[in-house]
Amino acid sequence: MAEKSQVIERDALDDLLKVLREQGYEVIGPTIQESAIVYDRIDGVSDMPVGWTDVQDGGSYRLKKRTDESRFGYVVGPHSWKKFLFPPELRLWRAKRDDAGFKILEEREQTKKYAFIGVRSCELHAIFIQDRVFMGGKHVDPVYKSRREKIFIVAVNCAEAGGTCFCVSMKTGPKAQSGYDLALTEIVERERHYFTVEVGSERGQEVLKELQHREAKHDEISAAEGRTRNASEQMGRTMDINDLKELLYRNYNHERWENVAERCLSCANCTMVCPTCFCTTVEDVTDLTGQYAERLRRWDSCFTIDFSYIHGGSLRKSAKSRYRQWMTHKLATWIDQFGTSGCVGCGRCITWCPVGIDITEEVKAIRESEGGTHGDQT
Amino acid sequence: MVTRHKMSALLREAPLFQDLDERIVDLLAGCATNVSFDAGEMIYREGEAAKQFYEIRRGDVALEIFVPGRGPVTIETLHEKDVLGWSWLIEPYRWHFEARALTRVSAISFDAICIRGKCESDHELGYELMKRFSKIIVERLQNTRMQLLDVYGHI
Amino acid sequence: MGTFEPMVPEAYRVRKVIRELADTYTLELESVSGSPLHYAPGQFNMLYAFGVGEVPISMSGDPSQPHLLTHTVRAVGPVTQAICASGRDSVVGVRGPFGTPWPVEKAVGKDVVIMAGGIGLAPLRPAIYSILQQREKFGKFVLLYGSRAPENILFESELHEWRSRFDTQVNLTVDSASGNWKGNVGVVSTLISSIDVDVSNSLVFLCGPEIMMHFSILELIKRGFSKNQIYLSMERNMKCAIGFCGHCQFGPTFICKEGAVFRFDQIERFFRIKEI
C-alpha cells in the first residue's frame, strides 16, 4: 500500500468512476435533485454538482453557483449513505400458507456492490457507528452486512466547513483518518485543479493503479493540509462534549425541554436526515386471498406518538419527552449502548429542522444553566 | 377482665404504640378492653355511632360497603396488628363502612369517649396518638389511591 | 433481497387452548419441525399471527419441557386477539427465545419472594415451576399475588395447589371483591409486611404493571430489602426483539436485550423519570 500521498489531476476523477464501474460497482455520488445535493447513481463527473456549493444555516438550505469548477465544493445534504446500507423500506420475508401452517419463501438476490464517491469524514464515522448497531451485537443485520462488506469508499476531505457543521467538536472530521479505500483532497488553484490521494486499502491501491498518478510533492501535501485547516477554522458551531453524558443524565427534568418542545413540531425530519438514526418499525401484511403474507421494515422515528405505544397508551405523549429521547439518545444513552456518541456533528438536523432547532444550542443552554460546570454534581 | 398492668403490656406489643412513653401507654390502657368476634359477626355497621376503635390481635376483618345492585363489596381486609376504625376520631363520629369478622377475631377495643377525653386533657397523649393515626390514615389513603388506579385493568 | 434470518418466524402448531379468564388464554404449542425450544424462566418469544402482526409474549410454561411451548396471552388488541382466537391445530409463528432470565440459579440457598400483579404472574410461572422442581435448594418460598377482583385471578387452581404445599407460602389479594370472596382485599404491596423470610438472605422477583412494581418496591425497601435483591420485568413497545428497531429503549437500555428482567438498582436511576 502506498504510504505516501499521491496526486491525480482533475480529469482523472472521471477515470476513477469508470474504473469502479468496470469493476462491477454501482457508483453512487452527489447529484443535484430538487434543489439539493443528494446521493444517487452517477455515470460520470457530468452528473455531479460541478461548480456548486450549498449555503446552510439553522432551518435553511440553498444551492449557489461557485466561482470555480470544484467537484466537491459543498458539504452534506439531506440524504446520507445510510439509505443504501440500511434501506428506508425493506421486505424482510415472504410466506405462503401450506399444510404445515406456512412456509417462508426462499428468495435470492445478488447483493449490490456499491462504490460511494465523496464520503465526508463525519459520514465515515456515521457508517462506523451504524456498523456497531447492525453488526456489533449478538444479532447481525444480514442485509446491512452483505452490502457493507462490499462497498468501495472514496472519501473526500472537506476544504470548507458547512454552515451548520461541528465535526471538530465531535472529533469526526474534517479529515478522514481511516476506513476508506481512497481519500481525496480537492485543490483548486488559479492555474491548476488536482486531487491529493490517500490510499486506505489494498483495494484502493489496485484501483489507483489504473489511474494516472504520481507521488505528491511537498507543496501539494501542504496545500492539502491547508484545505483541511481552513475547514476546521471556518467551523461556526461547537459542542462541548466534556461530561456530556452525565450532564444529560442529570437533567432529564430540566426546564429547557419544555422550552424546546414549544418550538419543536415533532416532524421527525431530524431523525430522517440523521446519518446514524437506526429505528425501524415493521408491518405485517397479507394479500387479498390471505394466502401470502410478508413483513416490511421501514424507517421509524422516536418523534411519532406510536413509537412508544403499549396497550393503554403511548409512553412518550408529550413533545418534550420525544425531543428529550432524541437528543439524549444521540448524545448520552448511545454512549452506554454502543460505546460511541450517536452524533457525528454533520449538522443535518440543524439545517433541515423547519424551525431551526440547533442541537448545539440546546446542549449549551442546559450546560450554562449549571454554570457551565463539568464533573459530577453528586 | 385483665388487669391494667397486663393491658399495658399487651399494648406495648402493638405497632401502634411502639416506642410510646410508658405513662401514655398506661393512660391508654385505662380505656382498653379485650373483645372477640365470631366469624361472620358484624363488628360495626355503616351509620352507627363510632364509639370505639380496635387493634386486631388475631383474625381477619373485612371492611365492606353495600352497593345497591352489587351487594356488599369488600374495600379492604385487615389482619393481625392492623388498626380498625378511625371514624371515632373525627366528627360526626359515625362509621362510613361496615366491619365484619371473616374469621374468629380477638382484638383490643378502645373506648372512644374515654380516649377523646384523655386527648383533650393531655395534649402530649393527644399529639402522640394523632401522629400515629395520621401515619396509618396516610398509608391507607395511598393504598386506596392505588386501588383507584385500577392498574391491572390497564397493564 | 434474501430473507432476513433473525426476523423469520418458525411455524408452531397449537396443541391445546385453555381459557384462563374472560380475556386470557394459555396456548400450548409444538414446533412443526419438531425441534425443541430451550429457554430460561423470564424469557419471551415474539408470537406471530399470520398476516396480522407479531408481539412479545413471555413463556409461561415449564422450562424443563422444551418440546412444549406455553404462552399465556391477554387479548388486548389486534395481534393478541388473533393469537387468542387461534383454535386447536392452527399455526402461529414463533421467534425466540429473547431477553434475560429470572435469576433462579442465584437464588439457590436463599429465601425467594415472588410477587406478581395481574397477567404478571404468567412470566413468573416458569420460575415457580423451576423452584418447586428443586425445592430443597431454596430456603423459604413466598408467592404474593394481586389481581383486580376474584374473577381475574390467573392460574387459580394452581395457586391453591401451591398454597396447599407445606413448603410454600401463597398470599393472594384483590383490589376489590363482592360476593363470596373470603380472602384479602387491598393492594398487593400490603402483603409485604406479612411475609416471613430472612430479608438479608433473599431475592425478590417482581412482575406486574409498572406502577404496581413501583409501590411494591417502596414497601420492599421499607421492609428492609435492598435494591440489589429486587429483580423486575419491564415492558416497552417491541418491533424486533433483537436490538435493531429502537422501540424498546428505556434510558440507555434496550429492554429486549438487557431486559426484560433487570436488577432494580441497575435501572433505578431511570425508573421513575416521566415519559422516559
Ligand SMILES: Cc1cc2nc3c(=O)[nH]c(=O)nc-3n(C[C@H](O)[C@H](O)[C@H](O)COP(=O)(O)OP(=O)(O)OC[C@H]3O[C@@H](n4cnc5c(N)ncnc54)[C@H](O)[C@@H]3O)c2cc1C
Ligand atoms: C417482554 C414482554 C413480555 C410480555 N409478555 C406478555 C405475556 O406473557 N402475556 C401477555 O398477554 N402480554 C405480554 N406482553 C404484552 C404484549 O406484548 C402486548 O399486550 C401486545 O403487544 C399487544 O399487542 P396487540 O396488537 O394485541 O394490541 P395493541 O395494544 O393494539 O398493540 C399495537 C402494537 O403496539 C405494541 N404494543 C402494545 N402493547 C404493548 C406492550 N404491552 N408491550 C409491548 N408492545 C406493545 C405492539 O407492537 C402491538 O403490535 C409482554 C410484553 C413484553 C414487552
Ligand code: SF4
Ligand atoms: S430513538 Fe430516536 S434518536 Fe434514537 S436512533 Fe431512534 S429515531 Fe434516532
Ligand code: SF4
Ligand atoms: S444528531 Fe444532527 S448533527 Fe448529529 S449526526 Fe445526527 S443529524 Fe448530524
Ligand code: FES
Ligand atoms: S425490540 Fe427492537 S430494539 Fe428492542
